[in-house]
Amino acid sequence: MTREAGGARVRRPPAERRAEILRTAMETFAERGYQSASLAEIADRVGLTQAGVLHYFSSKAGLLTGVLDLRDSTDIEELGSERPRGLAFLRHLVETTRRNAGREGIVRLYTVLAAESVTAEHPAQRWFRDRYQGLLALVAEALDDARALGEVAADVDSGTTSRVIVATMDGLQLQWLLEPGSVDMAEATEVAIVRLIGRDLPPAARH
Incomplete structure (x- = not known):
């Protein structure tokens, strides 16, 4: 959940939240490397607890796999169907x-x-x-x-x-x-x- 103006808490759709976590993890891994980046840092950047991140990704390694798959899908889309x-x-x-x-x-x-x-x-x-x-x-x-x-x-x-x-x-x-x-x-x-x-x-x- 995130806060809007006035302090109201708004629940984000799971797909949207998952995409936000992946984007943030991609940026964090790019800046600090996998070994130096922590789940706590990624969670803090998206406004979640570590448990909140682990609700979407089973582990730090699982999050890395998601990031790599996202990066790979970009190249596949560019290549086209043929x-x-x-x-x-x-x-x-x-x-x-x-x-x-x-x-x-x-x-x-x-x-x-x-x-x-x-x-x-x-x-x-x-x-x-x-x-x-x-x-x-x-x-x-x-x-x-x-x-x-x-x-x-x-x-x-x-x-x-x-x-x-x-x-x-x-x-x-x-x-x-x-x-x-x-x-x-x-x-x-x-x-x-x-x-x-x-x-x-x-x-x-x-x-």
């Missing part, structure tokens, strides 16, 4: 980095939690491992498609190239977070991909 193939998918990656420049909170959350997840028994370790495996598979498949379509040379190694592309994107995000004006993530990502595959990418779709 995934682009070949070089069009690599163009999609470039445009994703361009959009990320307008959502620092999500980028910071991902970067902080990804770094933390390499520690022993971190609750997000499996999520990040699965996500990297899935992303690498998507990029490698796009390169295989591009090779089959004659868009890139037959000797482009999809496995190694996909790893370099993903590592480049992650590294650029870190540089951008540390010094936002120092790098154009989209431009640098495109330059790296073009150098790796030896072909220009198709132009971005106009909306």
Whole structure:
């Protein structure tokens, strides 16, 4: 429940309250990391007790899972119902980095939690491992498609190239977070991909 002007207490719909907790947890984890953030801090930010937060999420780890699922759903929505193939998918990656420049909170959350997840028994370790495996598979498949379509040379190694592309994107995000004006993530990502595959990418779709 929250207070409106005059002190009246108003009960928030469960879905609305749950969404508020997730947004607040996302911001808190992005600022402080999972290990340093506490349920008490998140509860205080949304005007609840710890028990109140645990009414919606069974544990701090469960809250983290909800935050990661929320972040993941954003990327899925951007991808749309039909995934682009070949070089069009690599163009999609470039445009994703361009959009990320307008959502620092999500980028910071991902970067902080990804770094933390390499520690022993971190609750997000499996999520990040699965996500990297899935992303690498998507990029490698796009390169295989591009090779089959004659868009890139037959000797482009999809496995190694996909790893370099993903590592480049992650590294650029870190540089951008540390010094936002120092790098154009989209431009640098495109330059790296073009150098790796030896072909220009198709132009971005106009909306």
